[in-house]
Amino acid sequence: MAGRWKHPGLIGELAAEFAGTMTLILFGLGVVAQVAGGGIGDHDSIAWCWGLGVMLGIHVAGRTSGAHLNPAVTIALAAFKGFEWRKVAPYATAQFLGAFVAALLVRWNYTEVLHAADPGLTIKTQGVFSTLPGNGTLPVSEWGALRDQVIGTAILLFLILAVTDAAGTPPAANLAPFVIGLLVVAIGMAWGTNAGYATNPARDFGPRLASFFTGYAGAFRDQTGYPYFWIPIVGPIVGGLAGAGLYQLLIGRFLPAAAPREPGELPTPDRAEATRG
Template structure:
């Protein structure tokens, strides 16, 4: 049987589906915790991590499962991914996140309405991120949130590169998605307080747009604790963070690694996550 070569349409379909799976579990668990009081912050971190794992297994064979425009841009910058595919991949990821958020919105419609009859800022966090609130009751600054998103995404991309570089003794390809999921769980637990660890422009903007058209209105572009315009932070900062993380791995680790051994199973084995599709 002749092997099928990936087409751009197939790659975009995989990115759409993988990101949709990620958001179904991510926004779904936040809806469960916020609107139904089932679970806590750790529940959110773990379900987001499992969503990443399952999203990667969904799309990994076709695209390597970027699922994140910040990752796609970092791969184009440091790993030779085609720049001509960056915008289409990002659009597919955004569309997948948008559709998944609509599914969560309508599935949890009654629960959200009971929790937040005004469909306002009390329940917006189900779908997208916002600056956190400190012990003094004050919202953290937009600048602090911007920096937080840079740091969180830099950590994500640095470690994704570490796990997917063949000469860096990574896990076998079929286990890589699990470890990437663990990265997201750890980031959620360690870096979730300041700004909700969006670390992914599509993850934040897609659900934000879904909320906007389903009753939340223009307040979705503001921080939950104030009228500050915030929607741009989880779009711009993760891209910057991804580039910093990719550069940090390249210049702190990758340039010091040995050359690839063609007989090494890590090099000749299955295609790993986040690789450039062939």
């Protein structure tokens, strides 16, 4: 008979965040490389595969770390849900590293395809690894992209808290990863035009850095030459705080307290925060 489950400690949590984020990015970047480099698939296949990647990443890391997989999520949970601030920087670092390693693997595996589609490794295939305003082709300004990232990530965090709040109406039978995956699909289909729905600083900066180190000299700039890299970092953090705060203001503070849970544990229908802001 298995013994009582023991919390793995911070090292275990960081390993889970690394592995979960890596899983997410392997599927997310892989599908974009297939579409942009090989011409196989379309926008819908990209949206669905990103959602599936999120779902699988949550399954990988959920029990151990809570499967944040996103610095914007980690910061918002620290601000509004009692996650320990001392863990925010280590979690974010693990997430960035997981995304960076996954991007290197995708870059390596799709080397022939990417060089055939874009021999100069230009803005044409830069979108495989990092987001661009208007997806590199539409007339969306950098400030329009920042607005988009704030709004899109606010929606993401508002609904993640709604789905995982044990005092609300969470999915039964551990279906939260599936529902959150569907949420990402929906955001991709409804909010993907203006800025590629990064909604995750690790998802964008880790692969952006990996692409820079592997031949994409313009990785930190957009199609106009603007140093765009900061927008998918700042926008999601601001939007995540706004979305989580709005959830607490409109919904969370009116719900009854539920049973306490371990910090970082993935919320389930029978365990949640004992206190609310």
